[in-house]
Amino acid sequence: MADNDLTKDLVVEDAPEAAEETVATAGSASENTAPESPAPEDPAPESPAMHEGDLTPEELEQAYEQSMKEIQEGEVAKGTIVAVENDYVVVDIGYKSEGQINIHEFRDADGVIKAEVGQQVDVLLERAEDEDGTIILSKEKAAKIKVWDEISRVYNDDGMIHGTIVGRVKGGMSVDIGVNAFLPGSQVDLRPVRNLDSLIGQDFDFKILKFNKKRANIVLSRRVLLEEEREEKKKKTLTVLEEGQVMQGVVKNITDYGVFVDLGGIDGLLHITDMSWGRVGHPSEMFNIGDEITVKVLNFDRDRERVSLGLKQLKEDPWLNASERYPVGTRINGRVVSLADYGAFVEVEEGIEGLIHVSEMSWTRKVRHPSKIVNVGDMVEAVVLSISPEQKRISLGMKQVEPNPWDVIAEKYPVGTTIEGRIKNITDFGLFIGIDEGIDGLVHISDISWTKRIKHPGEIYKKGDEVRAIVLNIDRENERFSLGIKQLEGDPWEEIPNKYRVGTRVNGVVTNVTDFGLFVELEEGVEGLVHVSEIAEDKIKTPVGMFNVDDVIEAKVVSVNRRERKIGLSMRRLDEEAERQVYSEYVNSTQAATSNLGALLKEGLAQKEDVENGNESDEDK
Known part of the structure; x- marks a missing residue:
């Protein structure tokens, strides 16, 4: 027997004792009887002459003794239930011989008694008579003997036996085949079963690898049957x-x-x-x-x-005619299947995915990552922007589903329009003001004030402030909206050239001292520069250390550039002018003195001539 040869190395004694059902009583009682012997047939029917009314007491005794000779202790016979009492069931085993079976042997798992008068049962004669003269029978032990006979027959015939997996034991499973048998874990299936508990309660056919009736040990295999079945199926499959x-x-x-x-x-x-x-x-x-x-x-x-x-x-490759189903401009609904830094992939249909680039997600928002707009699993509507079946690529756009607000923004807010909005963000280079839904206008730092020197817009404004501004420019292609705050008022520099003419003396406050000169505030928002070369007649390297912030100085306007908004000042030329004035006064005074001296000389000469000519007056005398 091939299967038995494969399993000679299996040790039956290794089967767990917990999985064994001991039938010591039945085994010992029938040890002299071959397990393969079939159960005795029904007793021969009684002859017509053998009726209770026809037999004398002596004949009845002889009949009883004869029946006892035919049915020995430890043998299995067929009987008929003749009475069901509270504690036992009375079974007729022939020749008016009746025995008792404990009532619990007829209770099912739910405790219900399954015994009816007239029902035939197989019974084991445990004792011909006890001390009370009662014949003791067993239905359960008879069933186990029959099971062992069946096990022996199946094993010898290399057959299969049906059983139910009833529990886990060390090394495998416990199987009910009428008695408990052991199923090693390696023999459960063709592959290792991770969850053996899932098999509890299931019915299968098994191969009997080994059994030992005396020790009530049985080793089963389901794998052997599966391998045989698999090999048979494999032969058929390989042919087709x-x-x-x-x-x-x-x-x-x-x-x-x-x-x-x-x-x-x-x-x-x-x-x-x-x-x-x-x-x-x-x-x-x-x-x-x-x-x-x-x-x-x-x-x-x-x-x-x-x-x-x-x-x-x-199925056919969906890309083969994708360009026909999804021409440019087609609106589609799809599910977002994955996200990348540069966009979202949308499943248009099974096998076709399109990419929505971050730049195609919103007309107005600058999307840094697609997760700010969509999530995996979202259903979105998009428009086909381009399709390449050869490269299996479709470019999609979400913003194209809605009108482009930049197309109408110029009509809604023409250049020169005064708008009001809330500051949404402040940067080093300016203010962003909310204009329309999703559209922000930028007030550059240079367009905040005509005159103030602003290092950072945060010095004057804070986020959330309401401000007024004028529309300066709208760049639709680059989606830029330029605003100005200083343009709400006139440019003071329009009057600066007239107010500070070249040569005008001015007083101002030093606002900054640098190596190249002094910045002097002439009025609020208006500054002039005294270059280092215009500080003094003598050449100096740097004014740092010579002047301090808030010093008040006097200077002379030497240049005015309205376009560049610069005023050139000079302290040196102011000193030169003073020197020239002093020199002029000196020259003028010298000329006057010279003129007076000449007059006196002329007068003296005239008097001398008069004396010489005798014309001296009395006064001269």
Whole structure:
């Protein structure tokens, strides 16, 4: 017997004692009886002459003794229930011989008594008579003896026996085949079973590997039957298996890279890339173990018995006519399947995914990451911007579903319009003011004030402030909206050239001292620069240390540039002017003195001439 040869190395004694059902009483009682011997047939029917009314007491005694000779202790016989009492059931085993069976042997799992008068049962004669003269019978022990006979027959005939897995024991499972038997863990299935508890309560056919009636040990195998069945199916499958064939199979195992499908005694691999034209994150998303599926044989290596399977190949590649179904401009509804830094991938249909770039998600918002707009699993509406079936790419746009607000913004807010809005953000270079939904206008730092030197807009404004501004420019292509605050008032520099003419003396306060000169505030928002070369007549390297902030100085306007908003001042030229004035006064005074001296000389000469001529007057005298 081939199966027995394969299992000679199995040690029956290793079966757990907890899984054994001891039948010591029945075993010892029938130890002299071969387990393979069949149960005795029904007693011969009574002859017509053998009726109770026809027999004398002596004949009845002889008949009873004869029946006892035919049915020995430890033997199994058939009997008929003649009475059901509270504690026992009375069974007639022939020749008016009646015995008792404890009532508990007729109770089922729910405690219900399953015994009726007239019902035939197999019984074991445990004792011909006890001290009370009662014949003791057992229904349970008779059943176990019959089970052991059946076990012996199945084992010798290399057959199968049916049983129910009833529990876990060390090293395997306990199986009820009429008596408890041991099923090793390695013999449960073709592959290791992770959850043995899931098999409890299930019925299977088993092979008997070994049994020992004396010790009540039985070792079973389900794997042997499965291997035989698998080998038979494999032979049939190999006769019809070929590339391109469509077959039915059962999912046997699931891995990260695919699923193994039982095609009938031979396994094929359905790789994750051949499951769908679309995206599959993990095979478990599509299949469960035990699923029946239809697959196509892609490749078959008969020598190595390796089969590659495909599922998506049962359908046409959706990209073949995608350009016809999704021309540019088509609106589609799809599910977001994944996100990347640069955009979101949307499943248009199974096998076709399109990309919505972050720049195509909003007309007005600057989207840094697609998660700010959509999440995986969201259903979105989009427009086909371009399609390339050869490269299997579709570009989609979400913002194109709505009108572009920049198309009408110029009409709504023409240049020169005064608007009011709330400051949404403050940066080093300016203020962002909310104009319309999703549209912000920028007030550049240079357009905040005509005259103030602003280092940072935060010095004057804070986020949330309401401000007024004038529309300066709208750049639709670059989506830029330029505003100005200082333009709400006239430019004071329009009057500066007239107010501070070249040569005008001015007084101002030093606001900054640098190596190249002094910045002097002439009035609020109006500054002039005294270059280092215009500080003094003598050449100096730097005014730092010579002047301090808030010093009041006097200077002379030497230049005015309205376009560049610059005023040039000079302290040196102011000193030169003073020197020239002093010199002029000196020259003027010198000339006057010279003129007076000449007059005196002329007068003296005239008097001298008069004296010489005798014309001296009395006054001169």
